[in-house]
Amino acid sequence: MRIEEVASTAKSSRVSPHTHIKGLGLTPAGDALPLGSGFVGQEQAREACGLVVEMIKQRKMAGRALLLTGAPGTGKTALALGIAQELGTKVPFCPMVGSEVYSAEVKKTEVLMEHFRRAIGLRIKERKEVYEGEVTEMTPVETENQGGGYGKVISHVIIGLKTVKGTKQLKLDPTIHDALQKERVSPGDVIYIEANSGSVKRVGRSDAYATEFDLEAEVYVPLPKGDVHKKKDLVQDVTLHDLDAANAKPQGGQDIMSLMGQLLKPKKTEITDKLRQEVNRVVNKYIDEGTAELVPGVLFVDEVHMLDIECFTYLNRALESSLAPIVVLATNRGMCAVRGTDVSAPHGVPVDLLDRLVIVRTQTYTPEESIQILAIRAQVEGVALGEDALAFLAEVAEETSLRHAAQLLTPGAVLARSAGRGEAARGDLEEAHALFQDAKASARQLSAQADKYMT
Template sequence: MVGQGKARKAAGMILKMVQEGKIAGRAMLFAGPPSTGKTAIALGMAQTLGSDVPFTMIAASEVFSLSMSKTEALTQAFRRSIGVRIKEETEIIEGEVVEIQIDRSLTGATKTGKLTIKTTDMETIYDLGTKMIDSLSKEKVLAGDVISIDKASGKVTKLGRSFARSRDYDAMGADTRFVQCPEGEIQKRKEVVHTVSLHEIDVINSRTQGFLALFAGDTGEIKPELRNQINAKVAEWREEGKAEIIPGVLFIDEVHMLDIECFSFLNRALENDLAPLVIMASNRGMARIRGTKYRSPHGLPVDLLDRVLIVSTKPYDEADIQQIVQIRCEEEDVTLTSDALNVLTSMATQTTLRYALNIISCAHVLARKRKAEKVDVEDLRRAYTYFMDEKRSVQWLKEQQGTLVFEEIGDEKDVMDTA
């Protein structure tokens, strides 16, 4: 990432507190002009936290869905951001297959068999039933394979070939993985850890085809009674040491798009026992709070602003812009001449950074048209004449002097309100 030193340091501090489990139920607000890296910092935070800590990213306008209420959409987002790490012990059989012997009846309907399995210390013979024989044949288990069998589910996992069989060239593919023969006892107890979000637990328990509803995305409304039961059960597991709660992060982009009802809900939800860290981003200054006549900083009610830690992002300076442009060119596989890079940097300071980044690929097409390897100043100039930026667009509208349709808005007060 480039620039925004203060905001990134603040995000780093918050991350440290999240990893230590100290900051659940708090809120942060990234406030700054458009294209100053608010969303980029949030994405950086998500990657730093890793896959184990839940990170949910929503745009505020997603809440206004016709299929479910606003509060339900926010509750689901909150519960997606809280993970439950469930520990369970399973018994597994692990060893090297010495021999598999399968006997079929004359009709072929019933199968019986014996599996001889060994570790460095011991060897055992197991009797096999039809289901187990099918599992072993599906995994193509042969003598000399090192396998692991979960006793509870009967799942067979092939870990690789034994080093002792590394000279059996005929039974070997190019991608064969060799492993050591396991040591100790054949039957072992192993601790398995699963991490699921509270929302996934809600969905699985809320309907008959719950597990499939996760893939279909059709979760619908979930009853509060069910959620209370799940909260009680998770609290019970927590006390017994079976489960651990991982408060994650909920990132709400364009938070000023929420209305007063959602803000009231957020205020209450942050006080719950099970609440994640809520990070919000807004590019508004003094703006009207949706659903009211009142204006407030960043479009958020004052009582919510009082709860949040506000981090400001500043517009980039020229050196940062130049670095961002270079990174974008590498991403898009475009080469700029040094003059073009300087022109593009000054263009970004006069117009907007996003406009300058969008012009890169257009200028690249123009450069290829004149069979040039690098994008030069003339390509940027031509692209600049073809595509308007926001300031020139406003200027052009003034020059049109009312020739466009539906231009009349009303008096000055209405203009200010819409702005």
């Protein structure tokens, strides 16, 4: 007889360059810890971003913009992700790269507006009347078929529901009987039925039957408290783009053209300003009535120097809108031309837009900070390193870049495993460094051997 061990079904997540970032690493007073939430150094930039997070939470940052500037590999994207982690999952965070606006199907300003609307959330609060309880009885009542023919049809369903407080017997429409059949509801199950729509949801099996042995995995839930008929508050989170897209796509009719349109691959089309204004009008009505709440999120635009003058002009207008998210821009450029013009400007951003931005500068890492960052990355990637190997990687980071040094971690670990060692030594990393060139070494080789390359 052969016995095999079953592999775990737990999901294995991919390790990305910023997997170790869990927040901004600040104290409750807003001071940056030397090492916290995966961050090392950049105390001033982290404290500035912490202030931005507090302003977002207090809803005093909407329509404003932040610019993260600094040399490549100094943690600009990590800061943006740290802001997103601090805000939590309920606040929309929409990342994009400047080059995403150049599409063959829609114009640049439409792509920008779409991302703007993705970054603005709407929390809809709805109070629904529901019948909730454990099913004690479920009896379909049949009558003669009025349309003629043989057999009987179900006229209504008698269902009994029980809670801690009492019991109630309901007479339900035959369409609800179909929903009960689809949910596979049987006596002893805990369900709730919406009074308005008639939709049925099976919550689980009552925990009174938890001692039963069932071949199928079953979820046991306690008997609901309160009355059978109650009012329940439901909260739904959507973005403005979700509302735009839902209203822009027609549901289609029964004619041949509608059916063919549903079969064919849908082409990406622009959402008109008229439709967005109508959505805004309805959203403002819900907000005034108190049934919905606006949640301004964060739009993060990396490599903002890739935008051209048309996009920057559009950003100027969009930031003044009443429905505008918090915009976080990032760039590693110094003085360079604004795309689409011959004008040179700081960071490749027009001066009139720079006046609207709050600028946070990131500093280059010290050798001690580089060692700490590399140690964190080694732990995240599951690479065992000796102190000598870590010191060599810090030297490589100082000579080349921190990104290149971090990229040598996994190749060094692979070389160590192929040699039968569990820990990567200095020699493994030296071999990996010799096999892979960094950007500076490649540039030096190109200038030294320019005659051997095509120009």
